[in-house]
Amino acid sequence: MRPQMAVFALLASFFGLLGLDFAASAATTERIVVNRYSGLAIAGFDPVAYFTDSMAIQGLPDFEAREGGAVWRFRNEGNRASFIAHPEIYGPQFGGYDPVDLGRGVSYPGNPHFWLVAGQRLYLFGREENRDAFAAEPERFLKEAASRWPAVERELAQ
Secondary structure (H helix, E strand, O other), X not given: OHHHHHHHHHHHHHHHHHHXXXXXXXXXXXOOOXXXXXXXXXXXXXXXXXXXOOOOOEOEEEEEEEEOOEEEEEOOXXXXXXXXXXXXXXXXXXXXXXXHHHOOOOOOEOEEEEEEEEOOEEEEEOOHHHHHHHHHOHHXXXXXXXXXXXXXXXXXXX
């Protein structure tokens, strides 16, 4: 009887691992920058805090929401509720990809520590230099990124 139990435990562990791996990959999406293992958008930082506190603040597991195939974290229930009501406002533009690189047709993930709120929208940048360039000429970079985003987004979805 013991060998049968060992085989059963081994099979249960194997299928359990498959289930965990599937859950992590199913929770992610290429259209939004997420951690491929946890499904967390923007490394778990609270997207609303960029607006309300003018700083990058780590969200908490107690305040999560699912939107756009990603898991978003918030520092409190008020920020969570604001995001749920208006994800198009509080979520990073271009799915969290760097708009300067998008303007060149490249999908480079933004870093939650290199950010800027411009025109009441959140933008994340892969490098500090890109954020500074964008801040100097936001209209130019937004025009270039917006023109290339549909093609890049289609590519990411494949």
